[in-house]
Amino acid sequence: MGSDMRSDTVRGSTDYERILTATQRLANALIPDHPLFMTFHDGQVHDPLGGGAYAFQNDIVGPMLLALLEDEAAHDSVATRDELMSSNGLPTRPIVIDAGLQPNNSPHLGTLVVFCYAFSIAKGIRDRMRVLEASGKDIPPSVTVLITFVDTAPVKDKEMEVEGIQYQRSHRDVQDALSTYMADYEEVVRYLSMWADVPVNVAFQADFFSNSSMPVLLNYMILHHETLGRQLSPKYGSLALRSACPVPGCGLAEKHGRLNEYRADNNGQDGIITFHCPHHGPHAVRLSCPAETARLEANAPTRNLLRSMTHLLDTTTHHIRVTGADYAGVYQEMFLYRPLAAWSAITGLARGRTPHILYAPLIVDWSGAKLSKSLYIRDGAYEFMKQQGMDGFCSYARLRERFGGDGSEGLRKIWDEVQRWMADPKKLFRSFSVAYFHAIILRDVGS
Numbered sequence: 001m002g003s004d005m006r007s008d009t010v011r012g013s014t015d016y017e018r019i020l021t022a023t024q025r026l027a028n029a030l031i032p033d034h035p036l037f038m039t040f041h042d043g044q045v046h047d048p049l050g051g052g053a054y055a056f057q058n059d060i061v062g063p064m065l066l067a068l069l070e071d072e073a074a075h076d077s078v079a080t081r082d083e084l085m086s087s088n089g090l091p092t093r094p095i096v097i098d099a100g101l102q103p104n105n106s107p108h109l110g111t112l113v114v115f116c117y118a119f120s121i122a123k124g125i126r127d128r129m130r131v132l133e134a135s136g137k138d139i140p141p142s143v144t145v146l147i148t149f150v151d152t153a154p155v156k157d158k159e160m161e162v163e164g165i166q167y168q169r170s171h172r173d174v175q176d177a178l179s180t181y182m183a184d185y186e187e188v189v190r191y192l193s194m195w196a197d198v199p200v201n202v203a204f205q206a207d208f209f210s211n212s213s214m215p216v217l218l219n220y221m222i223l224h225h226e227t228l229g230r231q232l233s234p235k236y237g238s239l240a241l242r243s244a245c246p247v248p249g250c251g252l253a254e255k256h257g258r259l260n261e262y263r264a265d266n267n268g269q270d271g272i273i274t275f276h277c278p279h280h281g282p283h284a285v286r287l288s289c290p291a292e293t294a295r296l297e298a299n300a301p302t303r304n305l306l307r308s309m310t311h312l313l314d315t316t317t318h319h320i321r322v323t324g325a326d327y328a329g330v331y332q333e334m335f336l337y338r339p340l341a342a343w344s345a346i347t348g349l350a351r352g353r354t355p356h357i358l359y360a361p362l363i364v365d366w367s368g369a370k371l372s373k374s375l376y377i378r379d380g381a382y383e384f385m386k387q388q389g390m391d392g393f394c395s396y397a398r399l400r401e402r403f404g405g406d407g408s409e410g411l412r413k414i415w416d417e418v419q420r421w422m423a424d425p426k427k428l429f430r431s432f433s434v435a436y437f438h439a440i441i442l443r444d445v446g447s
């Protein structure tokens, strides 16, 4: 009996293998120019524990609230950790959940998941504080989401190289570039704010560089630009602070800051950064002049560092950053935590504090690589997804078309999926493939 079952299993496997191989051959024969490779699976979804999934298996909101409480206690010196835990206390400062984007395409699935996570964690924190409020005495603070547009991202086809130096033009400096996809982002943010019942604010890079702490932080960067340049840019060794050429109609900014000149004045209080335009020569930004500082731009690692510094210096508001899991790990350790520790040790600022950052699950293709919007928009990648009706994952505009109606249905399915992750937080510590999303979101949609 037992040996019969074994031979059946072996025969069944062999048949499967033959059928699947023949199916693949058939697909190759029918579509010889662009063969599609089949990935067969058993439809079983596993959420294995380990690392973050194990540690936060039951809850992510509670540990985050405790961390915020500890920040307040450390600053106000009011309580020990034990006192905090027994007080049934709530944070008193407003809580801002912070996420950002480059508006260079209609949002793709990775960006939509980050946004859904940001609004979900805001909702989760707000709801948990309401429960604690009902059982205690404290009135919870407000919870809002802040979406920051990186309108200084380079515009496609507006980049150039002169004598080995790269220059770019930013979305905010090219007419119509910014407005092309703004409506899609605004629509997504409006829906998510409504479903989470969490207010949202929107900001741009000029708002970011107008932060009241920015002159102090930028003066620190001027004094330490050589060290920071090496730390933040392994490729070029220079600090990628930029400013677009102010000559009307030009707007070129040197991408990597390799020609920048830094001058620290007045004991490091009123520094000046001089930038270089290949057509119009040098132009300067004085940190003592807010209108000029607001024109500054920074690449992702420099922006990331400055953002966390402003968050740590703000003792009136709690900030929680939500970003994609592709930034977790060595990227943050090298480009964020090491420079933050050095800054705190040198200046005495934000002593003992670290930023609060949550990493949204990565959306990956069949090979495990992240679904890349830049490959999609720049190189026309993922043609196979179009052939399978999955191009909605590369562009919210396409997802909206796919579902018709008021456009919210596809987004709503992604939102509902992220709610399932929030209810079972181990799912927040893994990646999800486009094939998985295809199964749960597009399966029932008529073509």
Ligand SMILES: [Zn+2]
Binding pocket: 245, 246, 247, 250, 251, 252, 277, 278, 279, 280, 281
């Ligand atoms: Zn110029």
